């Protein structure tokens with residue numbers, strides 16, 4: 001768990017950059033998780049998988065194994081259980097269409113709902129209105145970039161909560177649901193929608209395979225993707241990224257779920273922009289040759305003129321002197337020489353080598 005995962009570029013750093021001793025906690029951006037239970041009208045907790053701490057640990061371990069593979073330094077902490085929520089019995093069985101009023105009520109009654117600004121808030125509800133084969137609820141999460149809805153009063157609030165439903169069956173991916181819903185929380189969008197990421201394909205709509213009467217929804221979804229991909233000339237890597245993508249509905253195994261570099265960039269940007277209080281650091285992007293006129297360290301120009309820093313030096317300067325930030329170096333040979341005098345972690349991406357040195 002504590003293994004240093006600082007990519008090969010560290011060898012190049014030694015050649016020309018004087019490094020401070022590494023502070024272990026700065027290698028990760030930890031995301032705090034706070035869990036709450038919605039009580040029934042008679043004051044009873046929902047019972048099922050999300051009332052089992054071992055289940056939480058396994059799910060978080062799987063999500064973090066994915067985070068480690070993806071190499072951006074994010075890590076979910078095991079949850080704190082911050083209380084039972086009374087007075088929300090009407091949402092004990094959360095039904096379609098109730099998500100927005102539920103979140104709005106949670107967020108406007110923070111004392112009663114134990115909502116925390118400094119953590120990812122998970123609310124566990126009952127809702128097992130479907131059948132074993134077609135569960136009505138797995139989980140839900142709102143998007144931190146978007147207001148809950150364009151209509152009042154929901155247009156005053158961007159998304160910030162995650163909902164888990166108990167009693168999910170193994171066929172529904174009881175652990176991967178966490179990585180998927182937390183992915184939404186970090187701003188990721190389903191692969192068959194416009195996901196606001198440049199390097200992902202648009203998948204076939206999988207929901208048509210989840211209707212009664214479809215004998216094998218997993219095969220149905222896979223076959224739809226194969227047909228679409230073949231018609232569009234997807235590469236083998238694109239197929240793999242789609243059928244293993246945690247933001248798809250494909251029946252992937254939890255141990256090898258994937259995200260594209262673009263999805264990871266979006267995660268980092270939106271987390272920094274909207275969820276900074278929930279975690280221990282920021283991601284700052286450096287891109288060799290970046291011509292952003294007013295570089296702010298986001299992966300692209302979310303604001304006019306913004307974008308990656310052009311030099312490692314500029315990224316390090318922008319990093320917090322208190323530690324915790326991660327500077328992500330996009331591929332290139334950075335011809336720089338300087339001293340790092342603060343605790344900061346440099347990471348390369350899976351896209352290629354980042355070399356520093358004169």
Ligand SMILES: [Zn+2]
Pocket residue numbers: 180184190
């Ligand atoms: Zn989803």
